[in-house]
Amino acid sequence: MTPTIGPKRHAGQEPVSEIGSAAPASPPTHRVVQVIGLLSRHVGDHLSLARIVRETDLSRATAHAVLTQLTADHWTVRDADGNYGLGLGLLTVARRAESAFPLRRLALTPIREFSARQGIPVFLAEREDGAIVITEVAGTPTLPWIRPGRRLPLAPPVVREFLAWAPESDRETWLGHADPAHRDRLVAVLAAVRNRGYSVERLADDSAPMLEALAALRDSPVTDPLRNRLGAMIADLITIDYLPDELGPANAVVTVAAPIFLGSTVTAAVVACPDTLLSAEELTALGTATREMGDALTAALRQDTTTPLTTVQPG
Template sequence: MAAVMECVVTLAGHTPTLADIVRETTVPRATVHAIVSELADLGWLERHDDLTISLGPAFLATARAAVDSDPLADAARPALERLVADTDSVAFFARRLDDDTITVVEYCTPAGRPAPATDGWAEPGRPVRLRPPICREFIAWANEAARVAWVNRAPEADRERLRAVLAEVRRRGYSIERITDDHRSVIDTLAALDTMPGALRDRVRNLLGELSTIDYLDAELTDDAEVGAVTIGAPITDDADRVVGAIVACPHTTMSGRALKRWGETTSEAARRASVYFYNHRL
């Protein structure tokens, strides 16, 4: 049962069928069918007319309750709210689910503004695999073996840039997503890469590399340059300096390099406050 739930959570962005679950878990089809039926009766899964299976309302309500009592979310929330007040812009908190997966937990919006419309990989509750070039703030402080493995998942033409970018993110303390909204559909496809045929997976990765320039290097972020940022992400760490989450500001605008650096420093400070709060309240 646990394997089936884990599979549906992992493939939530793909909305799997029974056949997908059988293939991913290697559990016999009859057993998967019985488990899905039982979980659907409990409201933990939901079956649809197109034969796909999604997370059910009972599971989502339980997950939300768990988030509400989550010490990491408790640590991130006040830092997130202060960042939004300081920048007058939307921000969100993401957390690590396991070594290879993160999810967006919640958004925070300036007072008086409607909640942001979310789509693609940044939809709350959706599992996101740590695949290049996204989620650099979760990877930059990992050990060398983890960084190398992450970089090697990218097209070879992007690897030198990614290695330089990870070093730059570690140096300045935050990542910058500089691609435009027109490319978000391509990023969204990354969530399903593990279920694609190999040739198509490689083609999508190569297309992403062609469409976007990954992050900024120091020489590209001069004070007077006009630069654009979709998001700015800074890591939340635990008492062992492991990255367990991230505070992510969402400028969605162009500005001077000087202004972008200030925004990045403000985001990093919010993440540091969340890290200290998390550490102190776990003692």
């Protein structure tokens, strides 16, 4: 589940963006979201009005009006120095809202424990409105895109663990958005993911700049022959997942992702992030443990109780 290249679906995955970055349908509401979003990224700090204006691009008058109302409603607080932070009113709303997202409540402690056992970062990714959103992160990822709130489009060749168990019509639609050079491979990979229970992202992080440059060239005004050659170079650089006969003594593994089901639909994934070389045995062991973690979270979500999941010890 690694962001790969450029702004076009057919070149890989679209750019990763923060939640709420699309053009706002209601600018006044968006301004409130901007301010709360900024303060939420600086929990424990109080920010000056000048800094809030600078980082949100709001006018001083607008930012002051938004903060005055938020403070009156106890969603923010203003200290003696005139700086702003999150208020207890917002905490109350957030805690009430948690009941609408049982998986996050059920998964937070288990993924932290799983991360500690494996000695690598782990994150939870959930499906929402045709995209995948990172909702919880345990450990300290080496890849900067792994952080809560990051949104990944449900587009090939990534997020395969969300499509491998989907109805055939959904898989065909997803495959229809893939680069033609990747489609046969993706069909084989989806079958392998279903068989073993997890996907593997093998793209080395240092390949991304080259892929982005090639994608930008391909999508610029160039002749068709050159565009086709650039597309072929991109296909050569991207190797999607590992098929069973492709594992060697050392295998580059960025992430290993296993599905979490709600009914028959993959609603989320638990994603381990080794970002290193693993032997075939190490990769299989990590994949098995990640799949078992996904199975445990699926069972907990099905039960949807408040019983702590720490008694479930996958692997």
